Amino acid sequence: MARFLLDRFSGYSIRHFQRDLTAGVIVGVIAIPLGMAFAIASGVKPEYGIYTTIIAGILLAFLGGSPYQISGPTGAFIPILFGIVITYGYENLLIAGFLAGVMLFIMGILRLGSLITYIPRSVTIGFTSGIAVVIFSGQIANFLGLSGIERHEDFLSNLKEILLHLSTVNPYSVLIACISLSAILLMPRLHPRVPGPLVGLVLSSMAAATLFPDKAATIGSTFGAIPSTLPSLAWPEISWSSVAQMIGPAFVIAMLGGIESLLSAVVADGMTGTKHNSNRELIGQGITNMVAPLFGGIPATGAIARTATNIKNGAASPLSSLIHALLVLLVLLLFAPYASAIPLASMAPILMVVAWNMSERKVFAHILKSRTSDSLILVVTFLLTIFVNLMVAVEVGLLLAAILFVKRMSDVHSVAQVLPDFSDKHQKVRQHAVQEWRDCPQISIYTVEGPLFFGAAQVFEKEIMAAVRKHPRVLLLRMGKVPYLDITGEYYLRMICRRLHKHGGILLISGLQDQPRQVFMKTGLHAVVGETHMFSHTGEAITAALSMLDREKCRGCTHFAFHECRQLSGLPEKEVAHS
Incomplete structure (x- = not known):
């Protein structure tokens, strides 16, 4: 480990530290609203997303396989995590996250990092686009401020809930959401280096607090006040029955986390001309996901958008990941009470834009237009992700891809x-x-x-x-x-x-x-x-x-x-x- 760190910081200088400081601060500012938004969408309290961001940022800075990787909660996990919470409860989510960490760690030790990259692109694009649809539709209720909504695990039931409660639209929530959305969309054009999600969150929250207080649901009114301290170390109550029950969901979390982490690392390689260590990345992600549940955190993985932002803002080493985590910790300790006043409608556009960006709509359309067997795999995986669940979608997608691959190879013979x-x-x-x-x-x-x-x-x-x-x-x-x-x-x-x-x-x-x-x-x-x-x-x-x-x-x-x-x-x- 010592030699690994020395290699990464070989020739490190004050100039490199300045670059890491700038990148770390910017990514940290972006990570705060995203961490809370992903946690809320996953069915848990917003502070759990903050805890995960801090733990992942610190551990992956030392243990990760890519020097520029930024890890934390991501949108890809939302459907599977929400399904676990609503079916098995939050305590079992911690167990599933811990088991997923063990699986990732073992994958890295067995040097299986390269195998994950063999998953067909039609499968990954299919479930990623499906997840985007689920995330986007899941935020419609908060965007419109609908009341009396009961959240379900399946897509159709949630859609039915929205349609049944359309008469409860809150105009104040819609206005707050529009202010937040406008800032998110305009900031990249006006000031590209200023994080749009944070500006949207601050502006819409200030408008809600000054112009129409108590007219829209907030984090505090829905989840309670966000504590300004880190949680104490607590070991989840693991039993053989809970392990047997959560082994399937844990496997999906592990596979999804491994895929997204390595894809993010590949993106970082392309942007920097470096080469990541896939097995070390899996080991680092495994340890992170074993530690996070001990502090109440949810599963984490490499975040492509935050990693790209880190690189674009001049990151020179893993120190930028550490700085981003420490900034989030500082904000938690100093400003947590203010976060409780953030309207849920302010956060809905953040997740909607995340869903739009992760939808891979151009690649989806390209594969669909090819009218090959990959088009069939794409559509099947996409539809199963939306209408059944991610676990079934990945299993069926991979099985279908394997069958069609065998058929193609047979035709070549x-x-x-x-x-x-x-x-x-x-x-x-x-x-x-x-x-x-x-x-x-x-x-x-x-x-x-x-x-x-x-x-x-x-x-x-x-x-x-x-x-x-x-x-x-x-x-x-x-x-x-x-x-x-x-x-x-x-x-x-x-x-x-x-x-x-x-x-x-x-x-x-x-x-x-x-x-x-x-x-x-x-x-x-x-x-x-x-x-x-x-x-x-x-x-x-x-x-x-x-x-x-x-x-x-x-x-x-x-x-x-x-x-x-x-x-x-x-x-x-x-x-x-x-x-």
Whole structure:
């Protein structure tokens, strides 16, 4: 750890500290309203979002795999966290967060960081866009100031609640929300370096307090006053039954947290030209999510928008993450009582804009327009995220992606009979060279292309067994374009080889790549085929096959599949030429 920190702060100077201080302060100011807003939307008290921001900022500054990463509560967690709170309660949310931290830590220790990046983009865009819809719709009630709203876990029930209570619209809440939204949208154009969410929060709260006090619901009236101290360390009451109950939700939190953290780290790499350590990032996120619940915090992950803001404002090291966390802590200690007066309507536009920005609408439309299997995966994952839940959406999305991937790989696989093409000066083997009148009765040559795995093995077996039933003397398989062989493909190759041997035939193989060759060695198939029957090049294999022919059967044959056939046939030159 000491060496890791020394590497990160090698050549560090006062100028670097000034850059970190500026970036840290700006990101910290942005993180305050976001932390509270994400916590409220997740169904917990706003201070829990603040606690998470502080803990994540401090720990990831020392433990993270990216020097520019800013971690904390994010919008992506809102649907799953709210579902846990409403179904199992806040205490079980702490247990789920802790278990998710353990899972992330183990993933990092087992060096599984790179595996998370293999999740198809259509799945991540699908559930991210779905989450955006859920977040946006979940803030409509606060934006309009609706009263008597009962929050539900599923999207349709929440939408029904909004429609049933539209008559309770509070014009003061709408005005407050519009002031906040206007500031959020205008500040990037007027003063790009000034955080729009904070300005919107302050302006709309001041307007509410001076012009129409007590006319709209506030944080204090809804959740109680925000304490100006950090909570004491408290171990969640964990039991085997609670662990068994929360293991599924915890897995979703871990996967979502891992995906978002590594995506954020990749964004940081692209902006800075650096390279993050994915496994260290997972370990750091794991420890953070194990510690946060001990202080009442909710799950945290890498925040793409805050990380990008950190870099844009000149961050030079992980110290900017530490500074942002300490600023949030200072604000909590000094100004917590004032935060209680913030109207909920002031925070609704912040989350709505977050949802709009995370919706990936352009990428969504691009994938949809492609009209490929990825379009289907995208739509299914998107709809399941909205109308069922994130856990089901991710599971079904990944399963569908795997099935369609196997189907695509099966379509790539091909088996074709070939013979030397005499019109080619190099006499390369071609499929069109095989004709009814030109097909060697003793030697069958097949080119196999594409991965030979469980999804394509039966097609391969069907084609080759048709040739085996003709009882050729030699069957030559050209496997130079087979990059991958699994145990199912190995089984069919073994079965074909034994069937040939049973009828006195011989199997030759040419061009075997490294991975299939390793499978041959590990399973003992190389011994079944015979080391002397495996060749690097097709030409060598054909020469060997010709030496294995039954010369008696060649006499009088007029197929002339190979140049040597003219001599082997024993026919007079004139008759050969005529044929």
